[in-house]
Amino acid sequence: MREYYTITELTREFDISTRTVRFYEDEGLISPVRRGRTRLFRQSDRALLKMILRGKRLGFSIAEIREIIQMYKTPPGEAGQLRAIIRRVGERREELEQKRRDIDDLLVELDNAEEACLTRMAELGIPRVI
Template sequence: MNETQTITELAREFGVTTRAIRFWESHGLVSPAREGGNRVYSKRDRTRIKLALRGKRLGLSLAEIKDLIDMYDTAEDESSQLLSFLGALAQRRAALEQQRDDIEAVLKEIVRFERQCREMLQADEGAAAGKTRRKAQSR
């Protein structure tokens, strides 16, 4: 791999659009050099994109991703960075667990409504069958 890459090369490598990389640039996640009007990305930029994508997969917000990446650049010791990352992960896990609980509650409600609908259909079918028998007997 070269020391520097173009936006197209990075986009291809990470499976993202050049627009996504420009978006991250506009939010300060990467800061490429310019050569003749072209963006030239360093190893540092590549690492920051890799970390941004990892944060995105974990469901972190853009602000959280930026904070963590900036900390990566400035952290004198790794422990403060790791503690911060653990805090962000704990918050994300708690949010996902709450979403899971909400989804499970809604699924239980759906099952209950489905059961009620089936029971009502069976009752309607039974009533309709009874009417048909009575009609046939009265003839």
């Protein structure tokens, strides 16, 4: 296991920009060691970056990710963190399922509107050209 990673190594590994890494640093989510103008990221920073990116993929906000990270560092610790993640995943799942229902409803409305237009076009003798 390596002691330090450069910003370039992390951007390549996670396929993100240096700007993204700097953003998470500015947000206080990761804190690399500085040697002159060089940022050196510890294994813990790499693990946090991986967790942050996973949280973003799941749709969590920066504030939610920060809260989860802070839970790990302070009581209730990992157990609280895991409970919070499970709760947030459930909330996110509910949001996505509602969006799916909304999309399904909208598709039905679009189908109905299209069918009404095609019916009226047929009544008027307008050829169907798409």
